[in-house]
Amino acid sequence: MTITGYLLLGAALFCLGIYGVLTRRTAIGILLSIEVMANAVNINLVSFARYSGSAATELFAVFVMALTVAEVVVGLALVILVYRALSHTNLDEAQRLRH
């Protein structure tokens, strides 16, 4: 098994995540798509670690996990705040946030 397959899988998952971010309208849908993208990056990192054998590459994957969790926590807090203010989480219509 070569590394190419895993890299292609990561690229495909990343592009699916980008499609989701661009087409979803609710904030939680966008957060879910961002999760897909972060997972794709992590698959890339772990497969690079597998084929280079360095511990630092694997550490990067752990960093990405922790950063993603922090981002999800803050993102969901923002979603709840937006919902409390507007009673929905449709980001296309959330223009009152400008004021």
Next chain:
Amino acid sequence: MLQYLVFALIAAVGLLSALAVVVWPNLIHCVLWLALLLLDTAAAYVVLDAPFLGAIQVMLYAGGVVTLMLFAIMLTRRKGGVAVKNESDPARRWTALGLASGLFGLMAWAILTTPGLADAREQPQAQARELARAFLGEHVLSFEVLSILLLAATVGAIVIARRRDFVGSDPPNVAQGGKS
């Protein structure tokens, strides 16, 4: 032969569940598809000889993040019915499809034309012991910065989502008043 089969299975399940996450209309089902994708990724980590990361993935994501997402969806439901329409108009969808597939084509071209990539051999992966040594030895500063970041994110999330008025008032008033 077997490893190709396992990789094909992992890739198929991952791609299908990721597709379901980004196009499924019902958000709750989306989260469940995401859970499948995360477990599939954990399986990929195990196949890539990183079982420790796979365990972290299952505990942190499939356990924590998915639960958090479900809670957030339940909390932000529109009263008495399905939430807002989740689909964009066709023009935006086609633009997004074009952008995403274009990017995939670019990345696939880069991956397939990089010399020497296909010749890379599998190395012994760093296991939990080496990982811990690297984390608390050479990379201890980034470890501490990461812990501060997590602390800041936790405090920030509490501050952002805190309810500012405890006496009952309509949610729109909070937005318009801003200082309630």
